[in-house]
Amino acid sequence: MNEKEIERLMKVHSDSLGSCSLREPVRHSPRWERRAAFGFMTLAVATTAVLTLWPRDSVAGTLARVKRQVTNARTMEEVCYMRMKDRWQEALHIYYANDMWRFESHKGSGVERWVIFRGGQAFESYRALDFVTVSKAPPGASGASQSGGLSALDYAKEILGVGQGDPSRQSIKIKLGESIDGQPAYLIAIDQVADHRHVEILVDQKTDLPIQSEMDTVDPWGKSMKFKSEFRINQPMREDLFSPKSEKPFIYVPSDLVKVDGDWGRPIATVGQTKIRNVSLTEDGTIWIASTVPAGPERLALPSSLTDDLGRKYAQVQDVLPADMTRQPEILIEGQEVVLTGFVPLDYSGPAPARVTIGFATRHANPSNFNEELRDKGRELPDKVATQPAIEPGPWPSYFRYLNLAPYIVQIPMVEWSARAKALEKVGKLPEAAQAYERYAQARYNWVKYSAFQPMLEAARIYRSLGDTERADELTQKAEALKESRER
Amino acid sequence: MSLAIDWFGLKRGEDPMLYLDDVYRYAAMRLGQREDAEDIAIEVVQALPNPCSKANLRIYMLGMARRKVADRLRQYRPNEELRDNDAAARFDHAVEDAEMVGCALKQLSPEHREVLTLKYVIGLSSSEIGRLLGKKPQAVDSLLQRGRSAFEEAWKSLTSEEVNL
Numbered sequence: 001m002n003e004k005e006i007e008r009l010m011k012v013h014s015d016s017l018g019s020c021s022l023r024e025p026v027r028h029s030p031r032w033e034r035r036a037a038f039g040f041m042t043l044a045v046a047t048t049a050v051l052t053l054w055p056r057d058s059v060a061g062t063l064a065r066v067k068r069q070v071t072n073a074r075t076m077e078e079v080c081y082m083r084m085k086d087r088w089q090e091a092l093h094i095y096y097a098n099d100m101w102r103f104e105s106h107k108g109s110g111v112e113r114w115v116i117f118r119g120g121q122a123f124e125s126y127r128a129l130d131f132v133t134v135s136k137a138p139p140g141a142s143g144a145s146q147s148g149g150l151s152a153l154d155y156a157k158e159i160l161g162v163g164q165g166d167p168s169r170q171s172i173k174i175k176l177g178e179s180i181d182g183q184p185a186y187l188i189a190i191d192q193v194a195d196h197r198h199v200e201i202l203v204d205q206k207t208d209l210p211i212q213s214e215m216d217t218v219d220p221w222g223k224s225m226k227f228k229s230e231f232r233i234n235q236p237m238r239e240d241l242f243s244p245k246s247e248k249p250f251i252y253v254p255s256d257l258v259k260v261d262g263d264w265g266r267p268i269a270t271v272g273q274t275k276i277r278n279v280s281l282t283e284d285g286t287i288w289i290a291s292t293v294p295a296g297p298e299r300l301a302l303p304s305s306l307t308d309d310l311g312r313k314y315a316q317v318q319d320v321l322p323a324d325m326t327r328q329p330e331i332l333i334e335g336q337e338v339v340l341t342g343f344v345p346l347d348y349s350g351p352a353p354a355r356v357t358i359g360f361a362t363r364h365a366n367p368s369n370f371n372e373e374l375r376d377k378g379r380e381l382p383d384k385v386a387t388q389p390a391i392e393p394g395p396w397p398s399y400f401r402y403l404n405l406a407p408y409i410v411q412i413p414m415v416e417w418s419a420r421a422k423a424l425e426k427v428g429k430l431p432e433a434a435q436a437y438e439r440y441a442q443a444r445y446n447w448v449k450y451s452a453f454q455p456m457l458e459a460a461r462i463y464r465s466l467g468d469t470e471r472a473d474e475l476t477q478k479a480e481a482l483k484e485s486r487e488r
Numbered sequence: 489m490s491l492a493i494d495w496f497g498l499k500r501g502e503d504p505m506l507y508l509d510d511v512y513r514y515a516a517m518r519l520g521q522r523e524d525a526e527d528i529a530i531e532v533v534q535a536l537p538n539p540c541s542k543a544n545l546r547i548y549m550l551g552m553a554r555r556k557v558a559d560r561l562r563q564y565r566p567n568e569e570l571r572d573n574d575a576a577a578r579f580d581h582a583v584e585d586a587e588m589v590g591c592a593l594k595q596l597s598p599e600h601r602e603v604l605t606l607k608y609v610i611g612l613s614s615s616e617i618g619r620l621l622g623k624k625p626q627a628v629d630s631l632l633q634r635g636r637s638a639f640e641e642a643w644k645s646l647t648s649e650e651v652n653l
Contacts, residue, residue: 001640009643010608013589017522020512020529296561364597376597 062174063188065208066201073209074098075237083226084486100242108448108488110410116244123244126406132246135253135404178202180211209233253404257333260402264333267292269385271360272301277333279356280397281389285348286416287314287356288397292336299378304361306343308353314343315423317415319365322403331403338403339365344416346423347432357386413443421455425462434462438475449487453479504536507546510610511553517605518557520594528556544619550610551620554602561598592642600635607632 076096081088093104100118105111112127122137175187184205191198196218202211215227244250258265267275278290287308293300306314320340323331331338363378392398396412421436437459445452456479464472511532516525532552542548593601606617614625614632621628 001636001643003636006604006636006639007608009589010604013593014513014517014609017513017516017525020508020526296558364599367595 062186062208063172066188066203066210069208070210070233073233075234077232077235077237079230081228081230083228084488085484088228089488095237095241097237097239097242102241106488108451110447113406116242118242118244123250124406125244125246125248126410128410129406130248131251131401131406132244132248133253133401133404133406134244134250176205180204185211207234251401253331254402255332257338257399257402261399268387271381271383271385272362274301274360275336276303276358276385276387277338278397278399279358279387279389280392280399281352281356282392282395282397284395284416285312285345285352286395287343287389289341289343289358290397290399291339291341292333293339295337299362299364299376301360301381301383302339302363302365302378303341303343303358304363304377304380305359307357307359309355310350310353312348312353313346313423313427315346315419317342317344317419319367320405320408321365321367322405324367340400340403342416342419344419344423346420346427346429352391353389355386355388357384359384410447414440414447417443418455421458430462430466434459434466437462445482450482450485453483456482502540502545503538504533504540504545504549505538507549508533510546511549513609514550514605515553515557517593517609518598518602519560520590524560528553528560531556544616547612547616547620550606550612554620588643592639595642596635596638599631600638603628603631604635604639 074097076094078092078094079090080092080094082091083089089106091105091107093106095102101116103115105113105115110128114125116123117137120137122135123132124135125132171191173189173191175189178185178187180202185202186205188201188203189198190201198216199213200215201213203209204211210231210233212231213229217225217227254260264277267277268279269276273294275292276289277292278288280288280290282288287306289303289306291302293302302319304316306316308314320342322338322340360381360383361378362381364376366376396409400409417436417440421433421440424430424433424436437455441452441455441459444455456475460472460475460479463469463475508529512525512529515528516522519525519528532549535552536542536545536549593604596604603617603621606612606620607614612620614628617623618625618628623631
């Protein structure tokens with residue numbers, strides 16, 4: 001990627017931010033007012049776009065009627081599908097009534113879950129986990145009543161693609177004479193050529209309510225993508241859909257972990273401004289260090305290396321920042337931000353370590369997706385902290401659930417096997433690295449099936465370099481089939 | 489009218505509103521959030537007289553915004569509109585370059601994000617960036633180089649074939 005390309009991408013992003021809409025002295029209005037204003041502005045833009053097209057009055061009038069109907073919707077149910085190779089697969093099921101929302105996600109076996117937003121709270125349950133998280137609904141979360149102003153209209157507009165994009169780059173046409181189940185209907189076709197997006201919305205002619213929408217688009221690497229939604233608006237809806245009932249225990253995310261466990265208020269050690277709150281050993285030998293740091297963009301002392309009393313080698317995984325990851329800035333401990341740093345043993349056989357020694361560097365947190373070379377390694381510090389890790393019986397520290405980390409917990413096997421595989425390859429233990437990539441592939445398969453293809457190809461690459469062509473070919477074939485299937 | 493008054497009249501300075509959008513975009517890129525960025529932009533403009541006779545007014549305003557952004561970051565982290573908070577945006581609708589760039593930028597360190605923003609969004613030179621950040625131009629160039637590499641890496645990881653739910 002050359003500098004010009006980076007410049008182009010940054011420009012694209014910068015243009016998408018638009019300009020500052022505040023041109024007069026700021027009046028600290030509630031956010032919902034701003035949202036509503038933005039909604040009206042978007043509506044105005046969309047209407048302007050419509051009016052520039054023929055037949056102007058007809059298109060504008062029709063769209064205005066649809067928007068009005070959706071705005072006044074009392075209930076909404078939507079089923080979203082995505083196109084697999086040769087079939088539609090249900091990906092999301094959404095319910096809305098009385099400012100409450102329920103989302104059921106089926107985007108992959110490992111990420112199956114439901115989320116309910118009601119009364120300013122979010123209830124989230126992953127099928128793969130044995131608890132339900134109850135947290136404050138993030139600002140802006142659909143249906144979070146305290147965020148205000150996010151109406152059914154906003155949501156439907158988002159889905160339908162109406163009013164999105166530069167009006168000079170989209171055309172909207174209406175085709176009459178359609179029918180669905182014998183009922184008269186019409187079709188709104190929106191083309192955003194520059195964005196390679198074509199949206200068709202089938203609308204009930206009698207009620208002006210959308211019944212179905214389909215979107216054809218292209219992903220960033222040029223592959224065609226198709227989505228379909230079916231809507232049922234203003235139909236009776238069961239109240240219990242929005243009742244977060246479950247046999248699993250409900251874990252309430254506390255405003256401060258110290259309230260749940262007083263030990264968090266007694267740091268194990270302090271390095272600079274960083275407080276080490278917890279060091280845990282999981283059943284697979286991973287050591288998780290929970291530190292807290294003052295908020296801000298400065299580099300601070302964070303764990304950067306780990307050794308144990310048995311001389312094992314460890315690979316560091318990405319840092320986890322619960323407040324960032326869950327977009328809940330209130331996840332603090334005694335007013336400080338939480339940073340979790342994991343160290344995975346390259347080989348975990350034999351007894352558990354009785355003692356670990358943590359090294360530190362003044363660095364930024366490395367949240368994700370950085371390869372080893374690009375991590376901010378910062379400056380090593382002379383400080384060392386030696387401690388006895390607390391034993392955790394499961395594959396992740398039990399306090400993770402109090403930090404609203406369910407979305408991360410379901411990814412931990414992938415995170416750990418990926419780090420282990422890369423580290424083993426780096427130190428030249430190739431047979432072990434190939435096996436670790438296979439375990440990484442299995443973890444990915446358990447999450448979103450087809451995503452396993454990439455670590456499979458990594459394993460195949462190493463087997464080939466070791467001369468095991470048969471295993472390499474077998475894995476390559478399997479990976480290609482998975483990739484093609486897009487199976488989730 | 490005296491000559492002196494004419495002279496002051498000619499030197500009366502610039503309208504801070506000229507740089508409102510620069511400040512807004514800088515804050516938006518740093519915070520990843522529109523509403524607070526707008527607040528910061530208008531607060532910076534409001535804090536200055538109009539016309540304002542500060543030399544290098546744009547840099548001065550960006551410096552003010554920088555401090556306000558740091559204050560905001562201390563108070564909280566940016567929030568995003570959520571429809572389905574397992575980052576399904578990519579799966580659903582977020583397929584445009586602009587949004588992907590936003591995702592890539594979020595993976596950079598604050599330092600890299602800031603320097604790339606100042607260079608490619610605001611269009612400052614290395615020496616102007618240096619003045620703002622308190623660094624030498626050579627240090628800015630080297631920071632930019634690392635920022636570009638980090639961006640490239642983040643971009644590749646996002647646009648690779650990997651599923652990134």
